[in-house]
Amino acid sequence: MLGVFEWFVDLGASVMLPIIIFIFALALGTKLKDAFLAGLMVGIGFVGLNLVIELLTTSLGPAAQSMVGHFGFELQTIDVGWPAAAAISYGTALGSLAVPIGIGVNLLLLAAGLTKTLNVDIWNYWHVAFTGSLVFAITNDFALGLFTIAVHVLVILLLGDLLAADIQAYFGFKQLTFPHAASAPSYFLAKPLNAMFDRVPGFNRLKADPDAIQKRFGILGDSSVLGLVFGFIIGMLAAYSIKDAMQLAIQTAAILFLMPKMVKLLMEGLNPISEAAGNLMKEKFPDRDLYIGMDSALAVGHPAVLSASLLLIPITLFLAVVLPGNTVLPFGDLATIPFLICLMVPVFKGNLIRTVIAATIYIAVGLYIATWIAPLFTEMAMAADFDMGGHASISALVDGAVWTTIVFTGLGKLLSWYGIGLIGISVLVGLIYINKFKNRGEET
Numbered sequence: 001m002l003g004v005f006e007w008f009v010d011l012g013a014s015v016m017l018p019i020i021i022f023i024f025a026l027a028l029g030t031k032l033k034d035a036f037l038a039g040l041m042v043g044i045g046f047v048g049l050n051l052v053i054e055l056l057t058t059s060l061g062p063a064a065q066s067m068v069g070h071f072g073f074e075l076q077t078i079d080v081g082w083p084a085a086a087a088i089s090y091g092t093a094l095g096s097l098a099v100p101i102g103i104g105v106n107l108l109l110l111a112a113g114l115t116k117t118l119n120v121d122i123w124n125y126w127h128v129a130f131t132g133s134l135v136f137a138i139t140n141d142f143a144l145g146l147f148t149i150a151v152h153v154l155v156i157l158l159l160g161d162l163l164a165a166d167i168q169a170y171f172g173f174k175q176l177t178f179p180h181a182a183s184a185p186s187y188f189l190a191k192p193l194n195a196m197f198d199r200v201p202g203f204n205r206l207k208a209d210p211d212a213i214q215k216r217f218g219i220l221g222d223s224s225v226l227g228l229v230f231g232f233i234i235g236m237l238a239a240y241s242i243k244d245a246m247q248l249a250i251q252t253a254a255i256l257f258l259m260p261k262m263v264k265l266l267m268e269g270l271n272p273i274s275e276a277a278g279n280l281m282k283e284k285f286p287d288r289d290l291y292i293g294m295d296s297a298l299a300v301g302h303p304a305v306l307s308a309s310l311l312l313i314p315i316t317l318f319l320a321v322v323l324p325g326n327t328v329l330p331f332g333d334l335a336t337i338p339f340l341i342c343l344m345v346p347v348f349k350g351n352l353i354r355t356v357i358a359a360t361i362y363i364a365v366g367l368y369i370a371t372w373i374a375p376l377f378t379e380m381a382m383a384a385d386f387d388m389g390g391h392a393s394i395s396a397l398v399d400g401a402v403w404t405t406i407v408f409t410g411l412g413k414l415l416s417w418y419g420i421g422l423i424g425i426s427v428l429v430g431l432i433y434i435n436k437f438k439n440r441g442e443e444t
Contacts, residue, residue, distance in 0.1 A: 001289050013123040014050060018043030020120045021273060024154050024292075028276040038269045047264025047298055050257045057335045059251040060231075064334035066238035072209070073321055073329055075372045078391045081332020082339075082398035084381075091130040094136060094145045098129035101146065105153040114286075117160035118277075119179050119293030127181030128152040130399050135385070135412040135420065137376045144417060148292040148408055152181065155404060157293075158430050159184035159214045164291045170346035171299060173267065175274035176292050182398045183296035183343045186362055189403075190347035193358045197348075205238065207352035212304045223303035227256035230310040237314055252310070256358030259301035266298065271312045299342040304350035309338040311356050316397075333397035338437060339344065340366070340398060366401025373400055373409060 011019075022039035030038070035157055062197040088096050102125040109115040117203055128149045136145030160179030166187075178184060200206050210223055235245025246342040274292060281290045299305060309374025316330050316337065341359040388394055399405055411419030 003233040013239045014046050016123055017046055026099055028280050030276055040267030042266055044182050044243055045269055048262040052255055052262050056255050061233050063238045063248055065331055070239040073331035075327050077327045077332040077393040077395050078329055079333050079396055080394045081396060082336055085396040086126040088384045088386050089126045089133055089380050092133040093199050094132055095129040098125040101149050102123050102153045105150050114435050115157045115161055116289045117157050117177055117179050117291045117293045121293055121295045124180060127399055131408045132381050134376050134409045137379050138413045139416060148420050151212040151420055153425040156181050158427050159294050161434055163187045166346040176294055177277050178296040180296035182402055185404050186341055186404050189362055190344040190358055194347050197354050208353040212233050220302050224253045224257045226307050256303055263301040264393055288353040296339060296342055300338040304345045305338050305342045308352050308355040312337050312359055315360055316363050323367055326367045326371050328367055328395050338400055363424050370395045370400035399434035
């Protein structure tokens with residue numbers, strides 16, 4: 001069975017997702033033809049989305065890294081990026097077990113009515129494998145590592161349930177949520193910060209969402225034009241030639257234009273499934289909703305997310321240099337900042353100023369977390385025979401800069417089973433409350 005799961009994971013998200021959607025559609029009573037076409041359309045949309053994300057990575061990534069070299073930034077720990085983190089996570093002894101554990105926990109909670117989220121984003125269980133492997137590296141307790149994976153699945157399902165309303169209200173994705181372990185935690189910070197921003201006189205009336213910016217600045221506020229301008233500025237900061245900076249500017253404009261198109265294409269395949277899931281739940285369980293858990297790449301395509309992320313690339317590098325005690329040099333994950341902050345945007349209703357301020361705080365704290373876990377991350381990489389490229393110390397922003405990482409590793413180190421158990425009990429209480437009591441209280 002483990003070999004089957006490993007083979008399935010190795011197919012990659014673009015193949016796994018259409019298969020899962022096809023099976024899910026059939027389970028919902030969709031006709032064979034319609035289920036096949038829905039899965040195929042989702043696969044095509046996901047490939048298109050990944051092509052644009054690859055363009056984002058291959059264009060902005062080298063530019064950001066050139067910026068590092070141009071300004072002579074030197075820190076002892078290199079950020080190797082999420083692809084390396086995923087490979088390391090699935091390359092450890094317990095990494096591949098994250099998929100069956102994640103599926104099992106999710107189905108168990110659905111059957112018990114303790115979550116509304118059906119997570120079909122199976123490939124991204126590498127994030128929970130990451131924390132499980134970290135705890136294993138600290139404690140040398142394999143069983144505790146597996147338990148950590150299970151508890152982390154509880155966490156992302158709780159977050160998936162909590163953020164679904166904001167996701168659907170802002171992005172317009174019916175019956176969808178994003179239980180993505182690298183993206184969802186930022187939502188947890190955005191909520192209290194937004195409440196605080198609402199209480200600041202003057203600032204609370206400042207409109208800075210893409211529509212308001214375009215209305216105020218005309219063509220200069222268009223998302224593609226903003227991409228053009230931001231791309232050129234980043235090229236200049238990276239010491240590119242005028243020619244290369246102009247090419248980067250056009251590529252960045254293309255990213256901001258094409259990403260929403262690819263998301264729309266993917267949603268064409270998901271919409272019938274979402275409607276079928278909603279209708280089935282109304283028929284069988286009228287008091288329950290069902291959310292389909294998807295990759296947060298769907299949220300990354302929003303103009304507000306991409307615009308804020310472009311501004312955050314130089315800000316992140318500046319923070320890394322000026323923050324005392326930080327040892328991590330952002331490098332591999334600079335182009336994937338959108339995944340860290342994308343679920344802040346619906347909380348702030350697309351307000352770029354609020355998003356950038358909140359994300360700056362989030363990343364500043366995250367750099368210290370990535371610094372703290374660097375020795376453990378390096379140990380994991382060595383255990384997985386990862387080529388560290390001659391670096392003595394490595395870390396990553398995804399998932400190294402996420403607050404759930406330090407919660408799991410910190411409590412795992414200090415309290416072992418009691419610490420991880422405390423997280424599990426707290427999250428389980430939260431799931432029981434929002435799925436068994438909250439809705440009932442709202443109805444009465």
